[in-house]
Amino acid sequence: MERERLEFDVVIVGAGPAGLAASIRLKQLAAETGREFEVCVVDKAAALGAHSLSGAVIDPRALQELLPDFRHRGCPIEEENLQDAVFYLTADRAWRLPWIPPFLHSGGAFVASLCRFCAWLGSIAEEMGVNLFPGFAAVETLGDDSGRRVVGVRTGDKGVDKQGRRKGNFEPGVDLLAKVTVFAEGPRGSLLREAAKRLGLFEGRMPQAFETAVKEVIELPEDSPWLGSPEAVIHTFGFPLGLRTKGGGFLYRMAERRVSLGLVVGLDYTDPMFEPYEEFLRFKRHPLVARRIAGGRVLQQGAKTLPVGGWYSMPRLFADGALVVGDSACTLNARRLKGVHTAMKSGMLAAETIAEALAAGATGPAALEGYRRRLEESWLGEELRESRNFSQALSRPPASRVFHLGAQWLSGGRGLVDPMPIHEDCAALKPRSFREPAPVGDLDGTLYLDKLTGVYLSGTRHEEDQPCHLHIPRPDWCTTRCWEEYRSPCTRFCPGQVYEMKRQPDGRPQLKLNPSNCLHCKTCEIKDPLRNVLWNCPEGGGGPNWTIL
Numbered sequence: 046m047e048r049e050r051l052e053f054d055v056v057i058v059g060a061g062p063a064g065l066a067a068s069i070r071l072k073q074l075a076a077e078t079g080r081e082f083e084v085c086v087v088d089k090a091a092a093l094g095a096h097s098l099s100g101a102v103i104d105p106r107a108l109q110e111l112l113p114d115f116r117h118r119g120c121p122i123e124e125e126n127l128q129d130a131v132f133y134l135t136a137d138r139a140w141r142l143p144w145i146p147p148f149l150h151s152g153g154a155f156v157a158s159l160c161r162f163c164a165w166l167g168s169i170a171e172e173m174g175v176n177l178f179p180g181f182a183a184v185e186t187l188g189d190d191s192g193r194r195v196v197g198v199r200t201g202d203k204g205v206d207k208q209g210r211r212k213g214n215f216e217p218g219v220d221l222l223a224k225v226t227v228f229a230e231g232p233r234g235s236l237l238r239e240a241a242k243r244l245g246l247f248e249g250r251m252p253q254a255f256e257t258a259v260k261e262v263i264e265l266p267e268d269s270p271w272l273g274s275p276e277a278v279i280h281t282f283g284f285p286l287g288l289r290t291k292g293g294g295f296l297y298r299m300a301e302r303r304v305s306l307g308l309v310v311g312l313d314y315t316d317p318m319f320e321p322y323e324e325f326l327r328f329k330r331h332p333l334v335a336r337r338i339a340g341g342r343v344l345q346q347g348a349k350t351l352p353v354g355g356w357y358s359m360p361r362l363f364a365d366g367a368l369v370v371g372d373s374a375c376t377l378n379a380r381r382l383k384g385v386h387t388a389m390k391s392g393m394l395a396a397e398t399i400a401e402a403l404a405a406g407a408t409g410p411a412a413l414e415g416y417r418r419r420l421e422e423s424w425l426g427e428e429l430r431e432s433r434n435f436s437q438a439l440s441r442p443p444a445s446r447v448f449h450l451g452a453q454w455l456s457g458g459r460g461l462v463d464p465m466p467i468h469e470d471c472a473a474l475k476p477r478s479f480r481e482p483a484p485v486g487d488l489d490g491t492l493y494l495d496k497l498t499g500v501y502l503s504g505t506r507h508e509e510d511q512p513c514h515l516h517i518p519r520p521d522w523c524t525t526r527c528w529e530e531y532r533s534p535c536t537r538f539c540p541g542q543v544y545e546m547k548r549q550p551d552g553r554p555q556l557k558l559n560p561s562n563c564l565h566c567k568t569c570e571i572k573d574p575l576r577n578v579l580w581n582c583p584e585g586g587g588g589p590n591w592t593i594l
């Protein structure tokens with residue numbers, strides 16, 4: 046069966062805020078200059094927005110620049126005119142901070158479901174003539190003969206069985222050829238991982254740093270007292286993570302009696318027995334949270350990683366024929382706990398660079414390099430420079446953290462050490478440090494869920510008879526080194542119960558994989574202490590089917 050080839054000016058991989066903002070901006074620039082740009086956006090999710098997950102409190106700065114009339118165009122705003130509250134939690138008490146640092150204020154921002162927001166942005170892109178291909182996973186970057194120039198991407202074959210044989214419904218992937226390819230895959234993109242190795246995009250940069258989040262949308266009862274309270278945005282720190290593990294909780298009120306609730310955990314935690322999902326359950330049981338969600342029911346659950354390394358972890362943002370935007374480019378502002386506006390702005394700046402390059406008929410590195418300069422000179426560059434050592438400071442012991450954060454604030458981000466070094470998250474676990482996990486209490490299947498019920502409520506589906514998308518290069522290590530030194534932490538850090546360690550009749554451990562539960566969060570590839578997991582895109586259209594997260 047012949048592989049189809051389609052040609053575009055620009056191919057964007059990923060229909061998140063960065064990729065969609067880039068596509069809209071490209072179409073705007075085409076209209077302004079009387080040119081025609083053929084733009085294609087390809088995304089592994091079956092529907093637009095179905096793999097997008099964030100808190101999300103959105104700073105509208107980039108949106109206002111991109112679509113000044115966004116309110117009149119049906120932007121799905123859940124709640125605005127937000128009042129913030131920040132609490133420090135101990136196991137059974139909550140202290141409200143009398144003062145909130147200005148960078149954490151949500152005034153002017155709005156709460157949204159990122160799924161709905163991306164579906165809405167996608168509808169605008171489509172109206173403007175962008176070719177949207179949801180349900181197609183880009184699995185390979187195409188290069189020219191030299192291997193140095195990116196000339197497009199190949200989407201994955203469909204209809205291949207577990208052994209790699211063609212089934213009756215086999216369809217070969219499509220080659221999407223482009224003058225410029227934009228990597229907008231989100232955190233730890235599998236396409237960028239391979240392309241970056243070849244093109245040296247992360248050479249000389251600080252390691253990537255990530256946090257992982259479990260999030261739910263809960264429907265509250267009509268008489269919930271929180272519905273009438275002025276604070277719509279609540280952030281917490283302290284319990285259940287304590288002060289040694291970075292991260293914290295959030296509750297954002299949404300429309301229609303719903304609340305978005307989640308726990309974010311720094312993936313540089315050191316305890317191999319630590320389980321982010323259990324900590325999320327503990328967070329929900331804290332009196333401050335439990336009171337607000339009492340009588341509610343979980344509508345949807347999901348999980349995702351966030352790139353928090355920031356300025357010094359950003360890859361080289363351009364290559365011959367390619368640019369990197371959004372979470373793939375580490376544009377999230379960890380200090381402000383916001384990443385949608387920064388991702389969108391990076392996409393818009395990339396679009397402006399591409400439009401100029403296409404007009405000049407040159408899309409090599411010299412023409413695309415301007416994206417980095419544009420980013421540095423924009424408000425995005427300013428935001429990212431101000432927070433350039435923030436996440437790194439949070440990884441320091443609690444006593445010194447305060448001094449680092451204070452000094453950074455007073456010095457516009459420089460602080461006491463600049464750049465402040467960080468280590469790869471996978472290197473943080475302490476071997477042979479085992480403890481029995483504490484119980485998390487009863488799970489009622491309505492408000493307090495086990496992992497599998499959460500997977501069910503995420504709408505996750507994959508074609509069962511396909512090659513496993515989780516590649517474990519050294520499976521023997523799972524039952525030897527990893528079990529002996531870390532007691533198989535994948536069985537705990539994975540929120541989808543994809544990894545299970547079973548006992549064989551002779552008592553030896555054996556790893557069982559349930560790849561169809563995968564929530565596409567990428568935690569396993571990032572946190573595995575032996576770097577023994579590679580997450581690849583499963584067949585296009587598989588994965589979560591989030592609609593309100």
Ligand code: SF4
Pocket residue numbers: 515538539540541542543562563564565566567568569570580
């Ligand atoms: Fe996340 Fe990996 Fe588990 Fe999938 S298998 S849910 S990517 S940790």
